[in-house]
Amino acid sequence: MRRVALITKHEKARWIAPYLAPLGYEVYESSLFDTDILGTFSGEVERTLSPMDAALTKAKKACELTGADWGLGSEGSFGGGPAPGMINWNDELLCLYQASTDIAIYAHAAGATSVQELTLDGRVPLKQKLLGLPNQLWILRSEQPIEKGLSAKQLLDRLEQIGSSSQKVKIEPDLRAMHCPERQKMIAKAAEDLVRRLSETCPQCQAFNFVVKEKQSGLPCTLCTLPTEQAKSWTHICDACGYRNDEIVPQKGADPTYCQFCNP
Ligand SMILES: [Zn+2]
Ligand SMILES: [Zn+2]
Numbered sequence: 001m002r003r004v005a006l007i008t009k010h011e012k013a014r015w016i017a018p019y020l021a022p023l024g025y026e027v028y029e030s031s032l033f034d035t036d037i038l039g040t041f042s043g044e045v046e047r048t049l050s051p052m053d054a055a056l057t058k059a060k061k062a063c064e065l066t067g068a069d070w071g072l073g074s075e076g077s078f079g080g081g082p083a084p085g086m087i088n089w090n091d092e093l094l095c096l097y098q099a100s101t102d103i104a105i106y107a108h109a110a111g112a113t114s115v116q117e118l119t120l121d122g123r124v125p126l127k128q129k130l131l132g133l134p135n136q137l138w139i140l141r142s143e144q145p146i147e148k149g150l151s152a153k154q155l156l157d158r159l160e161q162i163g164s165s166s167q168k169v170k171i172e173p174d175l176r177a178m179h180c181p182e183r184q185k186m187i188a189k190a191a192e193d194l195v196r197r198l199s200e201t202c203p204q205c206q207a208f209n210f211v212v213k214e215k216q217s218g219l220p221c222t223l224c225t226l227p228t229e230q231a232k233s234w235t236h237i238c239d240a241c242g243y244r245n246d247e248i249v250p251q252k253g254a255d256p257t258y259c260q261f262c263n264p
Helices: 017-023 051-066 126-131 152-162 181-199
Strands: 002-007 025-030 070-078 089-098 103-112 138-141 147-150 170-173 212-217 231-237 244-248
Touching: 002 051, 017 025, 017 181, 025 051, 051 070, 051 089, 051 103, 070 181, 089 181, 103 181, 126 152, 138 152, 147 152
Parallel strands: 002 025, 002 070
Antiparallel strands: 070 089, 089 103, 138 147, 138 170, 212 231, 231 244
């Protein structure tokens, strides 16, 4: 087994280790480094690194502090996505780093999430909104010090104590992995992406991550034969030796729906 160190206070190995185990990687947790130094969701520490840099920094720290050859970094973010402001979006990034070769593999998963800030107004009572996100824990911001990791019941009790009519309360999801079931699912999806990248190796040099990295558009329209934006081939590229392999799509032509000329 290759031992992979993951530095976390948020029990993340639970959603990653089962996927990597069949490939011979044993993911274990270490708490030697406080990853909150690199930024927190609740805003006490501002995030200054990009998600990729943050994930790589965590993976390298894991190797450095535990002496392991392999380190794993995980970084989640919320917001962005295809329709910012309309759809809540969660992006989960994993970085697997090998200290002896200085190779880093990034894997990710992203998608819509229903985790969001809740308000006391509107027609739907808070209790019902909370039921929509079972097992999600909450953060309460009020005139009291910030309270984190509250269950739905604890949150409702606290609101009753401070007077839920107060306009000064803010109810935010606690986005730390162990308190956010939707993030747990997305982290597991990113782990599946990592498995795929570890499984696809370069036919030339056997390096990992020989996956599709470029798209060649120009599949001809079936009606007028002009090139469209649809892919005519996908290119696997090796980061280590530069070997490229084009995979031609099985379709002979593109649906005229995608044609600039037939369907502008
Ligand atoms: Zn056409
Ligand atoms: Zn190669």
